[in-house]
Amino acid sequence: MFPDLCVRREIMDLMAHCPHPDCEEIIELRNMETHQEMCPYGLQPCPNHCGEMLQRRHIDNHIKKDCSKRPVNCEFCDTLIPLDHKQVHLDTCPKVTISCEYCRDAMIRERLMVHLKNICPKMVVLCRFHAIGCTEKMERELMANHLSSSMEKHMELMAFRLEGMQDRRKHSSSPQEHEVPDLSMFEQHEYSVYPPNTSPKVNQRIAHSGTSGVGTSSSSDTSVFSPLPLPTTSEVSYAPTFKAGATDVEKHAAKTLDQDKIPQPHLKTSTSVPHQSEKPHVVHRFPSAEPRYPCAESRNTSVNSRILAADHRYSTGDLNVQFRRFPSVESDYQEFDAGRTIQKLSGEVQALKDKMKVQEQRAALQKQEMIELHLSSERKIKEVTDSLVKLESRLCGGEFYWRLEGYSGLLQDASKGETSVRHSQGFYTGFYGYKLCLRVNFNSPDSGHSQHISLFVHFMKGEFDDILDWPFTGTITLSILDQNDDTSKRKPISETLVAKPELAAFLRPRTNRNHKGFGYMEFAPLEMLASGAYIKNDSIIIKVRVHKQT
Structure with missing residues (x-):
């Protein structure tokens, strides 16, 4: 038994109405499927995937005017975005004008991070000395007042950091039991164990302390060495000269170097340098402050010149710059800078990701537009071709x-x-x-x-x-x-x-x-x-x- 192909051909030759209600076309059954794929009255989902089902003849108008996912341009950054995502985009658009939550200044969003990091006067920030232990937080506009009022505290913190640095250096170099490091280390780091702006009066006290308590020796005997004990942390304020005048510093230095509070060592009457075992008591908190010079006069002259030089450098220099001259403090700043760099790079990476996402959305929309344009072009070409064929058929x-x-x-x-x-x-x-x-x-x-x-x-x-x-x-x-x-x-x-x-x-x-x-x-x-x-x-x-x- 074989299928009757002649009957099948006859059936396929039959004419039938297009099944779409509004279409009046009558087509052969063999061409019905092709017609339904192109019929302008056939239903088709919106190419923007908004969920609407429309007749093909209404698709173009829907995409241009009614589609909730039709592409629109952001009025701030001109980015092409779907209409239903416009509000989401505005919440992150870098060109939208917003207000700082702290100072209420108006600016575009892409400048907000720079404003908060460097400019905003109401932003709560850490003290500039937090790297060495200051835990105070304040608004940026109050930073100057804090630095002025907390000079002693900041310098004490710096002294503790320097003490630890010298202890680590001492242990790492394994010095002999009684050998004291050279005082030139302080000159190298542009730092003095005495407060800045020390007056000549204080220098005279330092010079005088080298000869006091000598016993029967003459005041002109400069070969006698008398070490000067350093003041304790509570007595000396290690602070840079921000607003304090030279008079206040002189009074403070005179007070801390008062002869009544400085224990006088008992020295032997001799013109030779005392033996190491006979050295008087030395405050080991700052071992490098003990002189190693055989001559008291030369010692005093060198120390005084270093104090004056350090006083001048610290009265005119930036404290943060001085900190970075110490290895341990510099390492802390390097860690802090590395953290800020990582944070900055993370922000840049996130910004690039956001831009890439916007570009992907724009590419998807452009691809959809190209598809729609291609389909529209094909329809128009078909219409023109049909018109030409129809005209030729009439002229034969x-x-x-x-x-x-x-x-x-x-x-x-x-x-x-x-x-x-x-x-x-x-x-x-x-x-x-x-x-x-x-x-x-x-x-x-x-x-x-x-x-x-x-x-x-x-x-x-x-x-x-x-x-x-x-x-x-x-x-x-x-x-x-x-x-x-x-x-x-x-x-x-x-x-x-x-x-x-x-x-x-x-x-x-x-x-x-x-x-x-x-x-x-x-x-x-x-x-x-x-x-x-x-x-x-x-x-x-x-x-x-x-x-x-x-």
């Missing part, structure tokens, strides 16, 4: 040529039992005449006409059928042209049929195309076509001429 004057391509493929399909039916485009007998088309059948082996090609004409619904005479009367000539290069040897295959008004094929069409056609089941043998020059470039040319009876 009842004589129509049809090039049927893919001849060998059609034969192969027919040999497999598949449908091999082709219809030509419609043509008119005149600009306001009848509309017809051609139909070619390649018959399957079980049809009984497998060795011949079948050729028919069908009348179609035209625009001016109301003014034409029905049923059609006249003659129709069908031909398969010989494509021999030598025109003298061309022998076209032609047949002329006479219209029979009583047949349904010649009645006025009520559908897009009359279901019944008129022609020849065995128009020409396939063997004849193959042996001659009728097939060229895998195509044949069919000619039809319609003569209206007057």
